[in-house]
Amino acid sequence: MKKKLLISLICAAFLSLAAAPMLSAADAPGDDYVIPKVEGLKFKDKDGKPGKLQKLVAFPHSKHASVECAQCHHTMEADGGAIKSCTEAGCHDSLEFRDKDNAKDIKLVEVAYHAQCLDCHKDLKKEQKPTGPTACGKCHTK
Numbered sequence: 001m002k003k004k005l006l007i008s009l010i011c012a013a014f015l016s017l018a019a020a021p022m023l024s025a026a027d028a029p030g031d032d033y034v035i036p037k038v039e040g041l042k043f044k045d046k047d048g049k050p051g052k053l054q055k056l057v058a059f060p061h062s063k064h065a066s067v068e069c070a071q072c073h074h075t076m077e078a079d080g081g082a083i084k085s086c087t088e089a090g091c092h093d094s095l096e097f098r099d100k101d102n103a104k105d106i107k108l109v110e111v112a113y114h115a116q117c118l119d120c121h122k123d124l125k126k127e128q129k130p131t132g133p134t135a136c137g138k139c140h141t142k
């Protein structure tokens, strides 16, 4: 009886290993990675003229190795381990700019990124732990 249980446990372990997408830090882009420009993102008017978009943002994956891939790439399990861009995945695909009415809409690229990146950096800063940039110009550098 015990032996049977052990064998089925070992089988289950192997099966789940085979099924799990085996992505590791080695599969993440290198630390010169810059989050690609979101094509077609709308500008916010400033005094009747189109305002400027922010500079692009660098994202060094290796500095975030303590965060599970799937915490950010949260569709990868459903997609069989494939990593889609945040706008392609059908999640944060609104190309509108942030305004009064949609300031909390997680479909907005800007809201999604700031909620994830900025909030974690701010929380860690409050806890006086090592953290990433929290100032606009320290993230939007590229």
Ligand code: HEC
Residues within 6 Å of the ligand: 023, 024, 025, 026, 027, 028, 029, 035, 036, 059, 061, 064, 067, 068, 069, 070, 071, 072, 073, 083, 084, 085, 086, 087
């Ligand atoms: C803190 C959030 C975060 C974590 C953790 C994270 N990533 Fe990413 N990753 C991103 C963002 C943001 C992008 C850019 C997505 C986009 O272009 O829409 C990205 C892009 C990628 C890309 C490039 C996709 C492309 O075609 O440009 C790959 C591959 C990737 N990540 C793999 C990984 C792997 C493997 C892990 C775990 C070891 C991981 N990521 C962990 C946020 C994260």
Ligand code: HEC
Residues within 6 Å of the ligand: 057, 058, 059, 060, 063, 064, 067, 113, 116, 117, 118, 120, 121, 124, 130, 131, 132, 133, 139
């Ligand atoms: C769960 C928390 C968490 C999330 C989510 C997160 N970060 Fe960070 N970030 C950190 C920590 C912690 C560090 C400091 C790492 C270190 O110094 O080793 C850091 C460092 C950084 C740095 C500075 C790296 C350097 O070379 O000094 C940048 C840039 C950065 N993060 C950008 C981002 C962006 C962009 C996102 C969203 C796609 C993001 N982070 C999401 C925790 C997080």
Ligand code: HEC
Residues within 6 Å of the ligand: 035, 036, 037, 038, 041, 052, 053, 054, 055, 056, 057, 109, 110, 113, 114, 117, 118, 121, 132, 133, 134, 135, 136, 137, 138, 139, 140
């Ligand atoms: C932790 C890094 C980080 C900080 C700090 C940060 N942002 Fe962002 N922001 C991003 C990321 C990542 C995106 C989405 C990717 C992109 O659009 O380049 C984004 C998108 C945006 C967008 C929409 C896209 C664009 O290019 O215009 C605006 C506007 C914006 N941020 C403004 C700001 C302002 C204003 C501040 C300061 C209050 C700020 N951000 C602070 C990471 C950051």
